[in-house]
Structure formats: C-alpha cells, structure tokens
Amino acid sequence: MTGRGGIEPFVFSHTPEWRTPFALKRIMKTYLRNTFQLVSCAFGALACQGDASDRNDPDSASATSAAGGTMVTTVGADADFLLPPFVATVQGNQIADIVYERLAEPSPALNTVGDDGFTAELAEKWTWSADSLSIAFSVHPRARWHDGRPVTARDVAFTYDLTTDPATASGDAPLLSQIDSVTVRDSMTAVFWYGKRYPEQFFDAAYQMRILPEHILSGVKRSELRTAELIRKPVGSGRFRFVRWVPGSLVELVADTTHHKGRPKLDRLIWTISPDYNASAAKLFAGDADFIEYLTGDKITEIAKYPRLRTLSSPSLDHVYLHFNLRDPKNPARPHPVFGDVGVRRALAMAVDRASAVQNVFDSLGLLSKGPMVRAQSLADTTIPPIPFNLDGARRLLDSLGWTDANNDGVREKNGKPLAFTIGAPSSSTNRMRMAVLLQGMFKEVGAQVTLKNEEMTTWIQGMQSGKFDAAMNASHLDPSPVASTRQTWSAASARNPAGRNFGRYANPRFDALIDSASVQMNPANARRFYRQAHETIMNDVPAIWLYELVSVAGIDRRIEPVGIRADAWWAEIGDWSIRADQRIARDSIGLRPVAR
Numbered sequence: 001m002t003g004r005g006g007i008e009p010f011v012f013s014h015t016p017e018w019r020t021p022f023a024l025k026r027i028m029k030t031y032l033r034n035t036f037q038l039v040s041c042a043f044g045a046l047a048c049q050g051d052a053s054d055r056n057d058p059d060s061a062s063a064t065s066a067a068g069g070t071m072v073t074t075v076g077a078d079a080d081f082l083l084p085p086f087v088a089t090v091q092g093n094q095i096a097d098i099v100y101e102r103l104a105e106p107s108p109a110l111n112t113v114g115d116d117g118f119t120a121e122l123a124e125k126w127t128w129s130a131d132s133l134s135i136a137f138s139v140h141p142r143a144r145w146h147d148g149r150p151v152t153a154r155d156v157a158f159t160y161d162l163t164t165d166p167a168t169a170s171g172d173a174p175l176l177s178q179i180d181s182v183t184v185r186d187s188m189t190a191v192f193w194y195g196k197r198y199p200e201q202f203f204d205a206a207y208q209m210r211i212l213p214e215h216i217l218s219g220v221k222r223s224e225l226r227t228a229e230l231i232r233k234p235v236g237s238g239r240f241r242f243v244r245w246v247p248g249s250l251v252e253l254v255a256d257t258t259h260h261k262g263r264p265k266l267d268r269l270i271w272t273i274s275p276d277y278n279a280s281a282a283k284l285f286a287g288d289a290d291f292i293e294y295l296t297g298d299k300i301t302e303i304a305k306y307p308r309l310r311t312l313s314s315p316s317l318d319h320v321y322l323h324f325n326l327r328d329p330k331n332p333a334r335p336h337p338v339f340g341d342v343g344v345r346r347a348l349a350m351a352v353d354r355a356s357a358v359q360n361v362f363d364s365l366g367l368l369s370k371g372p373m374v375r376a377q378s379l380a381d382t383t384i385p386p387i388p389f390n391l392d393g394a395r396r397l398l399d400s401l402g403w404t405d406a407n408n409d410g411v412r413e414k415n416g417k418p419l420a421f422t423i424g425a426p427s428s429s430t431n432r433m434r435m436a437v438l439l440q441g442m443f444k445e446v447g448a449q450v451t452l453k454n455e456e457m458t459t460w461i462q463g464m465q466s467g468k469f470d471a472a473m474n475a476s477h478l479d480p481s482p483v484a485s486t487r488q489t490w491s492a493a494s495a496r497n498p499a500g501r502n503f504g505r506y507a508n509p510r511f512d513a514l515i516d517s518a519s520v521q522m523n524p525a526n527a528r529r530f531y532r533q534a535h536e537t538i539m540n541d542v543p544a545i546w547l548y549e550l551v552s553v554a555g556i557d558r559r560i561e562p563v564g565i566r567a568d569a570w571w572a573e574i575g576d577w578s579i580r581a582d583q584r585i586a587r588d589s590i591g592l593r594p595v596a597r
Contacts, residue, residue: 067255069579069588070268071560074289076280076428077457078248078273083231084210085163085170088461088501090293090477091271094571095251098269099146099236100210103137103156104202108566110480112203112378121261122151122211122237126202135205136191142260145213146241156190157182158214167222169499174487175208175479178519198520199527200481208484211237226499239264239575249273254592265578267592275456277430281555284309290557293570294550296430297363303555315376315567316552319369320432321544322352322423322439323474325467327505332467338421339471339504343401345542349387350394351446357438358548361431365553369546371535372486376567379482379518381532384539386546394446405447412447420449421470426457432473435547464503474503474544480568482531483519490538491515506543559583 079092087096104126107117115126124140143151160182163170178201180193192205216235220228234242239261240253251271255264272289274280281299283289285306295303295311303309324339339345358366373380398404403412403419412419423439425432433454440450455463463469479485487494492507494500511534518530539546554570556562559580564573579588 066581067263067265067267067578068581068591069266069559069584070270070590071266071291071574071577071579072270072272072283072289072587073291073293074272074274074280074283075293076274076277077426079245079251079271080458080461081226081231082234082242082245082251083225084212085168085172086226086231086499088171088465089457091273093477094569095242095253095271096210096234097238097569098240098253098571098574099234099238099242100212101143101236101238102207102210104206105572106203106207106480106566106568108564110376110378110566110568112207112481112483113199115202115206118202118206123206126206132197132201133195134191134193135202136185136189137205139188139190140260141188143237144258144260145216145237146235146256147213147216149213149215151211151213151237152187153184153190154187155211155214156209157184158218159209159212160192162212162217162222162225163209165222168225169223169497171488171494171497171499171501172208173497174491174493174500175484176204177487177493179204196520197522199522200483200519203481204484207480213237240269257592259575261575264575266574267588268590269574276427280428284555284557290560292555293552295553295555297365299555300365300553308558309555310558312554312556312562312565314552314554314565314570316550317374317376317478317480317567318475318550318552319374319478319546320435320473320475320548320550321369321546323464323472323504323544324542325469325471325504326543327467329468329470332505336470337417338419341401342542343397344403344419346387347394347397347401347446348443348448349542349545350390350397351442351448352439352545352547353389353442354386354545354547355389357435357442360438361434362548362551365551366431367549367551369548371539371546372490372544373482373535374478374549377478377480377482377485379524379528379531381528381535384532384535386539387542391445398446403447410444410447411449418449419447420451422451422453423471423473424453424455424460424463424469425473426460427454428457429473429475432475436473465499467503467505469503472503476501477568483515486515486534490543504543506538506541508537508541511537511541559585 075091077091079095080089081087081092082095084096084100087093101122103123104118105121109117111117122143123137125138127136139151139153145151162168164173164176180195183191185191194201213235232245239256239259241256243252243254245251253269255267257263281292284292324345325336326339328334328336354368358368370382371384398412403414405412423436425436436452440452443450464472476489488501490502490506492512494502495505495507514530514534518527521527561578563576566572
C-alpha cells in the first residue's frame with residue numbers, strides 16, 4: 001500500500017496478530033464491503049452529466065498539462081470562521097480543509113475502521129505500536145507553513161492540546177475524547193496514545209484534526225482566540241494559500257507552488273458570497289461563477305438552457321431536521337415552556353406529514369430521513385420505524401397533556417400560555433425556508449401557532465449557539481463516523497460545551513452510554529446492535545424531527561474538470577481539479593496575482 005505521489009509504503013509493526021488493525025480489518029471486511037460498494041457505485045452512477053466527449057478526447061492530456069485558471073464557487077452565505085476548531089458552517093469548512101491539512105485522508109468509500117484506504121497528507125507515514133495503543137505519525141519532511149516555516153511534530157501535539165483545552169471552547173473537542181494524549185518523539189514524529197483499543201483510533205487521529213501552526217497561535221490566549229484578528233488571516237500548510245477574506249463578499253485562495261504534494265493544477269480559488277440562494281445561483285447562470293454546490297429542482301431545469309454548464313451528482317452526508325431547543329431561551333436553567341415536554345415534541349412529530357413535505361419541496365431530489373444518521377454512513381440502520389404521521393393521534397395526545405383550545409381561536413393553551421413558538425431558518429437556504437412554511441401549516445392543524453423567522457446565516461448560527469431560539473431548521477454535514485457525528489450533535493458533553501453543536505441541549509445518559517458502547521465494539525454485529533438501541537432511544541426522546549437527506553446535484557462550468565469527489569467533501573481533491581488550457585476564459589489568465597483590492 002502506497003500513498004499518493006510515490007510516497008513510500010506505510011510502516012506497520014504489529015504483534016500479537018489478533019490485536020492488530022489487520023485483524024480488525026478482517027473482522028470488519030465482510031461487514032463493510034457492501035456499504036463501500038454501494039457508496040462507490042452510487043458515486044460512479046451519479047457521474048458528471050452532459051457530453052462525455054471532453055473526457056474521452058485524446059488531446060485532453062496535453063490540453064490540461066499546464067497548470068492555470070481560476071475557479072469561482074458561488075455560495076449563499078459567508079463563512080463563520082476559517083480556523084478549524086471554531087468552524088461550524090459548510091462554507092468555513094471548505095476553506096479550512098483546503099488551507100490546512102489533515103495527517104491522512106480517507107478514500108471515497110469513507111472507511112473509518114483501522115487505516116484501510118487512507119492516504120498520506122501531512123503525514124508521510126505512520127506506525128502502529130505492537131499493542132495498538134499508540135500510533136506514531138511521521139510529518140512529511142518537505143511540509144511547510146505558508147509563511148515558509150517547517151511543519152513539525154510539535155505542531156501536531158499543539159493542535160491536539162489547543163482543540164481539547166476547555167479554554168478554547170472548540171466544538172471539535174468531543175471528536176478527540178478517546179485520545180489520551182499526543183506526545184513528540186522527535187522533531188518529525190508525533191505519537192497518539194490511547195487508553196483502549198477501538199475501531200476508529202486511526203480515524204480520530206488522522207481525520208478529526210486539521211493541523212495548526214504553533215508558532216503563530218501559541219502567543220494568543222485560548223479563551224481569546226475566537227475573536228483574535230490573526231485567525232481571519234489563516235496560515236496553513238495546504239495546497240492553497242489564503243489571500244483575503246472580504247466579509248459578505250468573497251474569500252480568495254492562491255496556489256502554493258512549493259507544496260510538498262506538488263503545485264495545484266488551478267491558480268486560484270474564489271468563493272463569491274451572495275445574500276441568498278437565488279442570487280447565488282444567478283451568478284452561475286450569468287457566467288460570474290463556475291460552481292454551485294446544490295441545485296434545486298427549478299435550477300436544474302434552468303441549467304439546461306446554458307450549454308456551457310452541466311450538472312454533477314455525488315453521494316451526500318447532509319441532512320436537515322427541525323431542531324427543538326429543550327431549554328428556555330430566556331433562562332437555560334429551566335426547561336423550554338413548550339419543548340421541555342417530550343409528549344409535546346412527540347405530538348408535533350405526529351403532526352408532520354414528512355413524505356408529502358419532502359415530495360413537495362424536492363420531488364425526487366430529497367430522501368425521507370430515517371433518523372439521526374444518513375444512508376451513506378456505514379452503520380446507518382434504516383429499519384427503525386419513525387414516529388408515524390397521525391393528526392388525530394397528535395390532537396388526542398395534546399389534549400391529554402392539558403393543551404386545549406378553550407376559547408376556540410384555533411390555538412391551544414395551557415395554564416394561560418398559548419402553544420406558540422418560532423421556527424428559524426437561514427435566508428441562504430430556499431429549501432429550508434420552504435420546508436418551514438409547510439411545517440407551519442401542519443402545526444396549525446393541531447392548534448400550534450408558529451411564527452417564521454429567516455435570518456442571514458451568521459446571525460442565525462449565533463442565535464443557535466447562544467440558545468436564543470425555540471426551534472430551527474438545522475442542517476448537518478455529518479462526519480463519516482457515526483460515533484463522531486452523533487457525539488458532536490447529540491451528546492451531553494456537547495450540550496455542556498458553550499461552543500458545542502448540540503444546540504438544543506439534548507442530554508440522555510442512556511443514549512450516551514449506548515454510543516460509548518457501540519464505539520468500542522470490534523464485532524460489527526455488536527456495534528450495530530448498540531447503535532440501533534441508541535438511535536431508538538433518541539428517536540423516542542424526539543429532540544428533533546428528522547426531515548430529509550439531500551441528493552447532491554451541483555452545477556458546474558464544463559471547462560472545470562473535477563476529480564476525487566467524496567460524500568463528506570466535494571472539495572477533498574480540489575488541488576487536482578483543472579481547466580484545459582484551450583478552454584480558459586479571461587479570469588483564468590490572471591495567474592497567481594490576487595484580484596484587484
């Protein structure tokens with residue numbers, strides 16, 4: 001097994017054999033094979049639509065041999081942060097993933113068990129200890145920060161320490177909770193230590209941290225990092241360097257021509273930011289942008305009018321749900337006056353005809369959600385029955401809980417307080433706003449008064465993080481690991497973390513214990529059993545109404561030649577995306593110079 005770019009074989013030194021990741025790999029192989037094949041087949045079947053002649057052109061290799069060109073991605077919302085420990089938005093993650101590097105990257109199959117399929121990134125190689133309780137990563141000797149300083153093992157240890165420090169208040173801290181420590185063996189070797197063996201040891205170390213520069217960040221108090229000006233000008237080690245961030249307007253990156261993996265094939269990447277989705281899509285159609293991540297049904301129809309554009313489909317780890325706040329927004333020490341009662345949450349879930357809502361908004365571009373996981377995750381169990389749609393049952397349940405419409409005004413009351421709440425949605429998401437309107441109508445059918453509130457993405461996220469909301473149309477771009485994504489969004493530890501992603505403050509010790517048990521199972525059948533029990537528990541607790549998974553259909557200019565799209569990150573291999581020299585347009589000739597200030 002070799003890494004990309006001719007990197008030397010990975011080093012392993014395992015004994016005794018039954019304890020090793022190789023043994024684990026054999027245990028998991030049969031279980032994972034079908035899942036990986038399904039994901040890979042889905043990716044292959046959902047290939048670039050449109051003419052295939054460009055891809056089969058015998059002159060294609062010569063036409064793309066010279067690097068160059070600018071790719072403009074249009075988005076309907078700004079990034080929140082660019083420093084990995086604080087990033088919560090997809091836009092921020094895209095840029096952070098490209099500016100910074102992980103130690104290793106997974107294959108499109110997104111295996112999270114052992115190191116099967118992983119390829120070297122910032123690490124040149126790695127070695128497991130004989131007892132599998134430590135992994136030593138060797139940093140690539142040619143890796144450099146974008147200011148020219150060498151990347152060292154100290155940066156790896158520093159990143160772990162910073163991310164897990166409570167003073168940093170990073171939402172990523174729960175993802176590293178099973179790593180005991182990270183030490184420096186020598187200037188180029190960082191060692192990850194574990195108190196126990198578990199299936200995702202390697203994944204946690206390699207994937208869950210993007211390595212940060214100690215020499216830049218160590219001088220700032222961790223409690224003040226979130227507001228430090230220097231984090232708006234990130235210095236990473238990735239294949240593209242940060243140039244500038246104009247809030248509400250654009251983010252610009254330029255190729256690192258001296259990168260240890262080789263020069264990117266594109267000169268520049270630009271994210272152009274619009275106030276909403278329609279304005280964002282308009283830039284693609286007008287030729288001012290080359291790529292948009294999601295197309296709604298009407299936009300897919302419209303794209304056929306533009307011969308220079310095509311669609312690009314791929315698997316997705318995105319899903320959307322109505323997220324209930326279980327704590328009072330005015331006083332988090334108290335339960336929410338409406339959603340603090342699981343019976344009310346269950347009744348509201350029974351009032352939602354999810355199938356018709358998803359059909360109404362997406363037609364065939366959305367899948368009915370099966371719970372807190374998505375189909376592309378290896379241990380997703382789609383057989384757990386959801387709370388059924390039952391209007392009469394919802395009304396009877398609310399009656400039994402004391403919520404009645406005594407004055408016949410259409411709104412239920414209890415102890416003089418109306419069954420009323422607000423649903424928030426980001427204005428950048430047409431789909432979520434449309435879904436919120438449908439939910440408003442469905443809840444009205446059972447006597448709930450709903451006010452809709454649409455806000456700019458950054459403001460909306462801040463409201464969620466501060467707990468100043470009733471219910472929200474939340475979207476999660478899930479981690480490939482069912483353990484990591486569940487802990488980050490639904491664990492009690494995340495609820496206690498002010499910067500955690502458990503915005504609704506759901507907490508159930510039984511659920512956490514079941515996830516913990518699932519995470520350490522070497523036998524996949526046992527892991528699946530614990531995951532199922534955990535998901536049955538949380539679905540019965542109804543901290544959310546899981547609505548839909550997205551079918552990812554992007555719009556892209558035909559001159560862009562994409563490669564290596566993964567379900568977790570279409571941008572994973574963007575350093576190898578290219579523009580044929582004979583298809584470049586005016587903005588492709590700017591080269592490595594930044595655009596006009």
